Amino acid sequence: MLSRVFLTALLLFFTPILRAQAHESALSEKEVEILRETAYVASDRVLAFVKFLDERSNSIQQLATKPRRPGREEDIHDLCEQFTSIADELDDNLDDYGPRHRDIRKSLPKLLAATDRWATALKTPADNEAYNVSRKLALEAVRDLRESSTKLIEEQKAWFLAHPPPKDEPAHAYEERPH
Template sequence: MHSRMRLGFFPFVRLTLLSAALLTPLIALAQQKQHDVLTEAQVEKIREAGIDPNVRIKLYTEYLNDHVNTVKGLTNRAKSDARALHLDKELQGVTELMDELGSNLDEYSDRHADIRMALKTLADESQHWLTTLKALAGEEPFDLSRKEAIEAGEDLTDQAQRLLREQTDYFLLHKDEKGQERAEPKPQQQ
């Protein structure tokens, strides 16, 4: 009986090692993908701003503006394979950045960071992004990326507007927490 237990254990170990070996390149690919969307300097600025939610959101907003403006600039160019590929790549980058920003908003919201200042700008800018993305006529090479970017933009716009309303209400009730980067639990009185 003891030898059967040992034999049953080895396939588990092999499966675990095989899974780790297969996942490692996928994780590296995902990290590389973000580096394709942002420059090393932009990634470093975002890392440094990690302690200041408003600055971090402002940076993402700025970088998204750059990508959406690139999409807008490509819109009026003559149709070509190179243009279509460039649009596809830019649209994928827009979607990736919007998703990443949405994740950051979730984190900052959960810890009750006061991000109203950045949310106001984001709510306005995201409307502009949606207008630009929706104005882009769909073409076969990038239509899926366009639809995904529009969906991500709608989600981000809704999230920013909802969080701005929630934060406005929250900080009306918790004036002592206004301007904070993170809500710290209050000590319980005994």
């Protein structure tokens, strides 16, 4: 009897926490599945993140350019927070890929070009206290991604010039080998 009461109390304590964590996820279940599928090919994973960030920035831009509706500022705030969370996750991945010499040369120029689009989209909404802080954080995340990708482009050029992939292996196979 005492263990059942303890178990019930434990469940009641953790249920709101678990619900809050599920609600706060910046990625949809479909997007999480895409990241799982692309986990073994770093370049594909980077491009998946670019797609997710494009979707968030496009949504922000659409909200800002369409006629105002109730809740728009809160939606922009939430999208900016999602954007920042996804951008930070991508930056963490880049931090991991660099020292491991994962071949992301094809995706880095696309990522670098995307940072300009994202910065423009994030600057589209007029100033508003409801989202100014979250937008500032999103713009900082874009700046960090721009810096990381610029640095990685140079590092990857130098590394793969000194360590060319074997001719008989596909690029993604080379990417997975320890270096």
